[in-house]
Amino acid sequence: MSYWSFLVEYGPRFIDGVWITAQQFVLAALLAIAIALCAGLMRLSENAASRGLAIGYIELFRGTSLLVQLYWIFFVLPLFGITLEKFSAGFLAVGMNLGAYGAELVRGGIQSVPKGQWEAAYALSMSPAKRMIRVILPQALLNMLPPWGNLLIELLKSTALVSLIAVADLMFQAKQINGSTFMSAQAFGTALIIYYILARFIVTPFMRRCELVMARKMGRG
Amino acid sequence: MFDWRWDFAWEILPRLLMATVNTLIAAGAGYAIALVLGLVFALAQRTPYRPVTFVVRESVEFIRSTPLVLQIFFVFFVAPQFGIRLSPWASGMIAIGLHYAAYLSEVYRGGLESVPKGQWEACTALNLTPMQSYFRIIVPQALPPSIPGMGNYLVGIFKDTPMLSVIGVAELMHTANAIGAQSYRFLEPYTMVGVIFLLISLPTAWLIRIFDAWVRNKMGMN
Amino acid sequence: MEDLSKYPLQLDGNDVPVVRFMNVTKSYGSLTVLDQLDLDVTEGEMVSVIGPSGSGKTTVLRMLMTLETINSGVIYVDGQPLTHMEKKGVLVPADQKYLRKARAKIGMCFQHFNLFPHMTALQNCMEGPVQVLGMSKKQAQERSEELLSLVGMIEKKDQHPSRLSGGQQQRVAIARALAMRPKVMLFDEVTSALDPEVIGEVTNVIRNLVNEHNLTMLMVTHQMGFARDISDRVCFFFAGKIEEQGKPADLFGNPQRERTRQFLSAVKEAD
Numbered sequence: 001m002s003y004w005s006f007l008v009e010y011g012p013r014f015i016d017g018v019w020i021t022a023q024q025f026v027l028a029a030l031l032a033i034a035i036a037l038c039a040g041l042m043r044l045s046e047n048a049a050s051r052g053l054a055i056g057y058i059e060l061f062r063g064t065s066l067l068v069q070l071y072w073i074f075f076v077l078p079l080f081g082i083t084l085e086k087f088s089a090g091f092l093a094v095g096m097n098l099g100a101y102g103a104e105l106v107r108g109g110i111q112s113v114p115k116g117q118w119e120a121a122y123a124l125s126m127s128p129a130k131r132m133i134r135v136i137l138p139q140a141l142l143n144m145l146p147p148w149g150n151l152l153i154e155l156l157k158s159t160a161l162v163s164l165i166a167v168a169d170l171m172f173q174a175k176q177i178n179g180s181t182f183m184s185a186q187a188f189g190t191a192l193i194i195y196y197i198l199a200r201f202i203v204t205p206f207m208r209r210c211e212l213v214m215a216r217k218m219g220r221g
Numbered sequence: 222m223f224d225w226r227w228d229f230a231w232e233i234l235p236r237l238l239m240a241t242v243n244t245l246i247a248a249g250a251g252y253a254i255a256l257v258l259g260l261v262f263a264l265a266q267r268t269p270y271r272p273v274t275f276v277v278r279e280s281v282e283f284i285r286s287t288p289l290v291l292q293i294f295f296v297f298f299v300a301p302q303f304g305i306r307l308s309p310w311a312s313g314m315i316a317i318g319l320h321y322a323a324y325l326s327e328v329y330r331g332g333l334e335s336v337p338k339g340q341w342e343a344c345t346a347l348n349l350t351p352m353q354s355y356f357r358i359i360v361p362q363a364l365p366p367s368i369p370g371m372g373n374y375l376v377g378i379f380k381d382t383p384m385l386s387v388i389g390v391a392e393l394m395h396t397a398n399a400i401g402a403q404s405y406r407f408l409e410p411y412t413m414v415g416v417i418f419l420l421i422s423l424p425t426a427w428l429i430r431i432f433d434a435w436v437r438n439k440m441g442m443n
Numbered sequence: 444m445e446d447l448s449k450y451p452l453q454l455d456g457n458d459v460p461v462v463r464f465m466n467v468t469k470s471y472g473s474l475t476v477l478d479q480l481d482l483d484v485t486e487g488e489m490v491s492v493i494g495p496s497g498s499g500k501t502t503v504l505r506m507l508m509t510l511e512t513i514n515s516g517v518i519y520v521d522g523q524p525l526t527h528m529e530k531k532g533v534l535v536p537a538d539q540k541y542l543r544k545a546r547a548k549i550g551m552c553f554q555h556f557n558l559f560p561h562m563t564a565l566q567n568c569m570e571g572p573v574q575v576l577g578m579s580k581k582q583a584q585e586r587s588e589e590l591l592s593l594v595g596m597i598e599k600k601d602q603h604p605s606r607l608s609g610g611q612q613q614r615v616a617i618a619r620a621l622a623m624r625p626k627v628m629l630f631d632e633v634t635s636a637l638d639p640e641v642i643g644e645v646t647n648v649i650r651n652l653v654n655e656h657n658l659t660m661l662m663v664t665h666q667m668g669f670a671r672d673i674s675d676r677v678c679f680f681f682a683g684k685i686e687e688q689g690k691p692a693d694l695f696g697n698p699q700r701e702r703t704r705q706f707l708s709a710v711k712e713a714d
Contacts, residue, residue: 063426064418067383067394072415075407079224153286160288164387171291184298192287192295199286342510343557347571347623348547351539357574361561440561440603 006186010177017173018194024087024159024169028095029152035099040106041132054103061100066158069093074165090162090169098155105151109144110136142214149207153199160195170194230409233400237413240396241421247313247392248379254318255378256371259325266330284323290384292316297388313385321378328370332363365436372429376422383414393417445515447527447534454522460485461627461659462507467516469502469683476502478683479516484627487657491670491691494680495706500663503680504629507661508551509542520548521626547575550625554632556612558604564591564615565600571623583622590618594648610641614648628652630662634669642666649673667710671695679703 042054061069070093074086084092113136121131163172174191178184265277284292297312307315336359344354383394397410450465460483469477476499484490492500505511507518509525517534518525527534528541537545558567568587572578578586591597594614604612613633620628630649634642646669652658653673664670670677671691678688679702687700698704 059423060419063422064415065380065383065394067386068411068415068418071394071397071407072411075401076411079408157286157288160290161384164290171288174291175294178294178298184295185302188291188295188299191291192283195287195291196283200282337555337557339553339555339557340559342508342553343559345510345546346508346549346551346553346557346620348543348575349571350543353574357570358559362559 001183003186006181006183007190010181010187010190013173013177014170014190014194017168017170017191018198020167021156021159021169021171021198024091024094024162024167025156027091028098028159029155031091031095032099032102032151032155035096036102036106039099039103040110043103043107044110058100058103061097062104066093066097067161067164069097070161070165086162086165086167089165090159090167094155094158094162098151098158101154102148102151105144105147106140108147109140112143113139138218142211142218145207145211145214149204149211152203152207156199156203157195225408226406229404229406230413233410234413236396236400237393237410237417240391240393241417243390244379244382244392245421247310247317247382247385247390248375250314251317251321251382252375252378254314255321255325255374258318258322260329262322262326263329263333266326267333281323281326284320285327289317289320289381290387292320293384293388309385309388309390313388313390317378317381317385320381321374324374324377325371328367328374329363331370332367333359335366336362361440365433365440368429368433368436372426372433375429376426379422379425380418447517450517450524450527450534452529452532452534453524454519458485459522460519461488461521462661463519464503464506465517465519467506467518468514469499469506469511470514475683477506480684482678482685484659484661487659488675489653489660489662489673491674491677492661492663492680493665493667493670493677493706494686498680499683500680501631504551504631504661504663507627508549508629509546512536520545547623548626549629550620550623550627551629552613552616552620552631552633554635556604556609556616556636558612558616558619560604563601563603564596564607564618567604567615568619568622571619576623587618587622590621591615593621593651594618595644608641609637610644613637613645617645617648617652626659628658628660630660630664632663632665634664634666665710667695667707679706681706 039054039057042050043058045051045054070089073084073093074089077084077089117135117139118131121135126134159169160171163169163175166172170191174187178187181187262277262281266274266281268274293313293316296316297307297309300307300312340358340362341354344358349358382390382392385392386395386398389395393414397414400410401407454460454463462482462484464480464482467477467480467482468475478499480499480503482503492503494500502511506513507520507525513526513536517527523545524534524537525542525545526537528537528545529535558564559570562570565584565587568590569580569583572583572586573580576583588597588600591600594617596611596614596618599607599611599615604615607615617633633649634645637645646666649660649662650673653660662670662674674691676688677691677694679686679694679698679700681702687694687698687703694703695707698707
């Protein structure tokens with residue numbers, strides 16, 4: 001069987017897989033961003049309780065493996081009465097895990113804003129919330145976009161693990177095709193190439209675009 | 222916690238601890254491969270031979286952009302197609318070693334590039350050979366800034382070893398899965414695996430930070 | 444490629460200069476930094492190089508240290524070619540091996556010191572003698588300590604550069620360069636990166652070298668007063684050429700060229 005006829009026959013299944021991977025990626029990314037912002041800001045809060053909570057969350061999710069977290073959410077949570085279907089369990093685990101890493105990026109980004117900016121906002125008698133939203137966060141955001149680009153690539157790669165709880169993503173399809181055809185090089189190789197294209201030619205250029213737009217908005221373009 | 226059975230937890234603890242040893246061996250061996258191979262990748266990208274630089278650069282980019290679990294499957298299933306029979310352990314070590322070598326090469330590269338140009342010029346002015354310059358002056362300065370990155374990936378490789386379970390390497394995750402399949406109890410094995418990971422990765426990260434500070438201090442670099 | 448047959452394989456005669464730039468040109472793309480430069484420095488002479496930024500004065504030192512490649516012309520040190528070597532009776536561009544041998548006579552101090560941060564002051568000074576000259580550690584240490592005393596840094600010999608002030612780092616750097624026993628010492632704007640209050644401690648060391656030791660020196664500097672004090676000769680560079688040169692009293696007291704006058708009065712105003 002030539003590679004071309006392999007593609008003709010199994011192409012649609014790869015496309016189905018890519019569609020699920022894309023959904024997992026977008027949902028997990030949104031969740032990760034929300035968690036990262038919350039946990040990152042709480043981590044810098046002056047309130048010891050919220051700081052402690054954020055540290056606990058970050059260390060727990062960064063200290064254990066994503067796969068362990070995924071299995072725990074999928075197999076153990078039902079014992080506590082929380083049953084998630086596999087699709088939700090998948091993107092929840094990925095988003096919560098990467099969100100912990102994102103929180104550290106948020107913290108670093110905020111800390112990279114020069115002290116003079118805090119003082120200037122303070123001198124203008126801005127409320128702490130205004131100071132954060134109007135002055136600090138926009139600058140922090142610009143500083144942390146490049147590392148977020150890397151984090152989103154990690155997130156895309158991490159979605160491949162949801163195949164292990166039988167979410168029918170790209171990885172899952174590749175495994176199924178390999179199982180039924182024994183054409184391992186074609187099945188896994190095609191999936192590798194598709195992941196590479198998604199990362200290199202969709203996620204990365206999108207993030208570059210965001211950086212450019214942000215930089216222009218901040219007058220640094 | 223309801224439904225938690227301590228007697229069962231005690232019963233499976235020895236098995237999990239045995240598997241922890243396997244996990245640590247896998248992480249250590251994978252890291253050793255990655256350390257050496259990563260240096261090769263980094264230095265290959267500094268050679269004046271354009272084709273070499275290009276191929277290595279693009280390969281590193283490819284490895285970094287694709288999922289490790291897929292690479293593990295790829296090595297394990299594709300090698301036999303070319304007549305090479307690899308054990309789960311061997312394919313796992315190749316995949317994970319290659320994957321992290323790509324990451325470590327970036328760490329090394331950043332470290333080498335962080336050494337100011339003036340240091341090379343001082344080497345010339347003192348008439349050191351290129352070898353002496355590299356190994357006595359440049360690399361010692363490139364190492365301290367690389368330590369945090371190298372440490373991160375040491376912990377990272379450790380946390381990625383559960384992926385080896387997919388091809389049957391008998392590490393922690395694989396053992397927990399097996400226990401779950403036999404006893405239909407998932408709470409204890411999966412929770413204990415999580416705790417074991419925490420108990421190892423948090424102190425390791427902490428030790429790396431101390432080591433980093435110590436090296437910087439030792440080298441007069443803070 | 445330039446025809447190199449017009450250059451002598453070596454310089455003969457009675458008064459061979461320690462350094463000779465012969466027709467030296469250096470350019471980066473379309474930008475010419477040194478334009479057919481001829482310059483001799485004789486044994487024991489202290490030559491200061493002054494001029495506006497971008498006039499090529501630092502490039503003179505960097506060429507002599509072989510930190511830059513040469514586009515045309517030849518540099519001789521001690522009568523032997525530095526940038527080129529003989530092959531079948533003609534000069535060809537020097538290879539790395541030859542360069543390494545030839546530049547052993549040159550020592551250099553940099554604007555930003557470039558001390559090795561992972562070594563103490565003493566280790567910095569011993570590195571070259573042990574690794575390059577093959578001296579024993581004991582001998583190298585004796586020599587280094589002697590030189591650290593000379594620059595007034597013996598008390599700080601076990602400190603890392605990060606613990607030293609700029610002036611102190613520069614003095615260690617001078618000792619490090621001297622430890623190689625160079626015939627020619629190059630000082631590239633060695634006081635430019637220093638705080639005003641520590642400039643004196645570095646210039647005093649150099650002054651001391653000029654008075655007590657018969658070293659051949661080339662110095663690029665922005666400190667006109669210092670150049671006037673200690674130089675045997677001052678060269679004013681402009682656009683990659685020597686616009687005017689002479690004894691310090693003449694060049695500073697009675698400059699002949701319009702550009703020299705302009706430059707000197709601009710510098711004076713800025714002071």
